[in-house]
Amino acid sequence: MVKKVITGNGASANGARLAKPKVIAAYPITPQTSIIEKLALMVSNGELDAKFIKVESEHSAMAACIAAQNTGVRTYTASSSHGLALMHELLMWASGARLPIVMTDVNRAMGPPWSIWADQQDTIAQRDTGWIQFYVASNQEALDTIILAYKVAETVNLPAMSIEDAFILSHTMESVDIPEQETVDSFLPPYEPKFRLKVGEPMGFGSLVMPEGYMEFRYKISEAMDEARNVIRTVGKEFGETFGRKYGLVEEYKTDDAEVVLVIAGSVASTAMEVVDMMRDEGKKAGVLRIRSFRPFPYEEIRKVAKQAGLIGVFDRSYTGGFGGAIGTEVKGALYNSDASLPVKNYIAGLGGRDITPKVLRKIFEDMFESLNGGVKKEVEWVGLRDGSGRW
């Protein structure tokens, strides 16, 4: 193990290198990030034995990964914002064809207006593509999640995405433990798919299915996604035993006795944990539930926390136009048929990279305590809006 100070993009590139993909296909220009640049260098200098395919669009990048993965090899790609949107059709194909492709998305806002900054709209918009989605909160986790994602994806035969915040992780250097190749190899064995395209053995993938058969294929995907929930828990535990860093579907921070719990995905959760400690120093019982796996959705973990909390706040760094944020509506959905009966307030914040400081998070926690005592006055509230109200 080597400890290095590297960016989130460097961490993701190292995670991909250690997972030994045989094919990396990527579009090299904006909105591409330096992840691909670093991997191209590793391939060219012999550090990574893989075929690097430079393609003319992100749509083609995913098409190349699909074709390569069909031949029975591990593949990887990375993209961001509009590049991920352009991939949409092929993201559907990858999950439908049950190909455990792993990619990294650098979370960025969608234009217009043009923006290159942190926002979860690009990946939230891909919620229904059948991909497992992991939101990471540190550079270490960006590296670890790629290795872990391959193991989960290859167990349930679904593709997986590791998602890191633009700039806040992608361009920020942090101390990262880079595991030894041998340790990674012992954790992640070579990819051995049940079916693969071979020259001389014709086989069809993804052909036409009549209405009598289609639903069963979709049901199998739904079952695999449900199975992924337990696989993530098991593999996350095994990861902890091998590398000393354990991961689950969520990370709970001081939720055991919390009166208010803020649910967050991504690196803002890390800052929020710092703020929870400040609030606790003042005797205010706040907690954070960080969603690491958004797909599959950790509804059991959310129900558990809701059992003892008085109010749940949900932080969404995206919006769905019509009814708050996606995580907000899903948390409410998870609670409706449960024993929990508590108010949920949805905060929309940090869109287009607006910086989420401890001060902003503190105001959110204070608003949660106010809502706990005085009732939720606004179910969905945009935080820090320059609307002249001076509220935030």
Add this chain to the structure above:
Amino acid sequence: MIEIRFHGRGGQGAVIASEMVAVAAASEGYDVSAFPYFGVERRGAPVTAFTRLDRRPIRTKCQIYEPDYVVILDTALLETVDVLAGLKESGVVLVNTDKTPADMKAILKTDRRVITVDATAIAIRNRLGSSASPIVNTAIVGAFARISGLLSLESTKKSVMDLAPVKKENNAQAAEDAYNETKEE
């Protein structure tokens, strides 16, 4: 937690300076993070970069608004950038200039601690960049190590050697020269 903000212009190496401080601090057991201002980069334009150091794991993931140290690589920025914005009461300013700390303090109109180093002269002497456009970042990192007392000269030089893309020895020498020539009155 110690928070440092660097002000330079594109091409002077402010971002790499923030990284060199982080790498040196990491080698001395600090948890670190280093990042540029989240924006769009252009040569010659004002550049801001940040470093955080802590003995505990750093969980704060946002930009720095109330730094403990402000490091100014180019005094031409004083006309356009509010370099002292948010500087803590106990904060320290390190400036690349041939002026004395007292003169610089008057120019900055501040009551904070001001320290100066002629990083430009040190860079030119060590043949870093051209005399019209010297690369002053490694000298300023050496000066920072000295005034902050946070980093040893050895770990600073090692970090400079690791991260300087070219002329590694000259850059390490510039850091050492600055470490020895930084002035405070």
